[in-house]
Amino acid sequence: MSSKDWLEKDFYAVLGVSKSASADEIKKAYRKLARELHPDHNPGNSASEERFKAVSEAYNVLADDRKRKEYDEMRSLFGSGAFRRGARAGGPGFDPSDLFGGGFSGAGGQTAGDRRFGGAGFSDIFSSIFSGGAGGTRTRGPARGRDVEAEVVLDFGSAVRGTTLPLSLRAPGVCDTCHGNGAKPGTTPRTCPTCSGSGLTTRNQGSFSFSEPCRDCQGVGTIVDEKCPECLGSGGVTKTRTLNVRFPAGVSDGQRIRLAGRGEPGDRGGPAGDLYVLVKVRNDELFGRVGDDLTLTVPITFAEAVLGTDLKVPTLDGSVTLRVQPGTPSGRTLRARGKGVTRRDGTNGDLLVTVEVVIPATVDEAAQAALRTFAEHTPGADRERIDSRLRRNEEPTGGERGWTKS
Known part of the structure; x- marks a missing residue:
């Protein structure tokens, strides 16, 4: 789960509880919804299945005291969907990982006692945000692209023997007209005068200062005066691409195949995400x-x-x-x-x-x-x-x- 998911998803609303709900109230709400939405009780209902996944995701965070505390602190600091990179131009949303060198990631994978956000604990993030830490003026670096999921249905014989099939995907990609900088061909973005290209501005609040994404450049660090006519300044467009995917012999129903680096392209030269193909096998x-x-x-x-x-x-x-x-x-x-x-x-x-x-x-x-x-x-x-x-x-x-x- 990415940090952007934590900011944009209201897990309390998903479970239908208040932010002050107790652990027992959260558990009770989850169990009720899980029974109603379980795929076994709603066969073939994709909407119900998606809600079941969302409810499970919300409960996974709110049922864990440490995760819930981190989630509440993140949303209190940044607000749900408050910052959008390229929002005026229809571009992708701002990711708070950009504030911390692209390493910020929700929760999962680590032990409860050593869970970290991008290699730094939550207290380290505070030290980077508030003055006195180096993070307040850190220049944004490359960011890894998002993972992409697709579903393929194979006939029984192809799954047993193995096969190679073309897979067409529609997903965001770098604009071929401006090559991702968002500017009209023949022009270039200029450095934001407000943040001097850092993408961050600092304001004083009493005895400390607080760094936040620059409002003039949307945290990008540059301003596009003449926007690209193809992507309208976002630097990205939705593309259709075709990949030849090899399914190994013996692939089973429900198996996920990972294709490294075949997901969405990264930002600012970052590596691409991965493509996960979910296999469904016909009887x-x-x-x-x-x-x-x-x-x-x-x-x-x-x-x-x-x-x-x-x-x-x-x-x-x-x-x-x-x-x-x-x-x-x-x-x-x-x-x-x-x-x-x-x-x-x-x-x-x-x-x-x-x-x-x-x-x-x-x-x-x-x-x-x-x-x-x-x-x-x-x-x-x-x-x-x-x-x-x-x-x-x-x-x-x-x-x-x-x-x-x-």
Whole structure:
């Protein structure tokens, strides 16, 4: 979660509680919303799923005393969405990480006792903001681009074998007309006279001074007099780009694939973010999957189960013949080794074939006669334990034998 998320998202409003809500009130509100919005109770409802994620995100912050304190202090200092970089030109929002060298990040990953914002604790951030610290006049450096998420639906066979597909994305990118500086071609941005290019201004408040983003240049450090006609001075435009994404053999439903450096471009020469591709796999009409094994149910006749047979079954890349031994019961699973999902080490899982004996609903007279003959020449079902239990239940108790009607 980025620092911008912390500033722009009102977690109290998401949970429907006040800022002074107790921990028990927050927990109660979360549990109520989580039950109502859980994907299991709202299948196929994408809006409900997004709200469920937002509620979980809010609770993750507000349920942790340290995170909640840091969140409250950040929003008290900067205000929700109060500063926007390039807001007048429709550009991306101001990120408070710019005040601290691009390293400011919400919470997560570190232990509670050593959680840091960009390598510096919250007290260190205060020392940078207020006079006496070097951070008050720090020039903004490169900032990493945002991560991008996309979703791809694969058919069952492509997920098992692996495939490469083109993926079209619409995401912010550097304007090709002005190359990101926001100025009309032939002109250049000028250094902001108010902040001397630092992007920050300092004002005194009693015994200390407070640094904040420059209001004249929106914290950028430069002013564009003649704006680029393509991006209107923001330096960025929404682009459509196509990437060839390789999905490895054996990719599973719900798996996320990370493509480093294929996300949004960074600011001021910073590295690009990453692209995360969420994989959805369509169900197959024949095959199922359990880990690295494929599953298949094949119907066989009563005669095949009794007499045995050579059973030819399909695989994803052809077919294989399995031997059904005489007397095979319905529900037995046969294994075709190496006909399953390809693993990372190059080996394959197995194909698990479950045979299902099919009993016809009706048979003609000739078949009935054959079955009667079959029954005469085969032993009956072994139901001795059941029959003995029935006999015991039908015998009168001792009290019943000695009872007479008066």
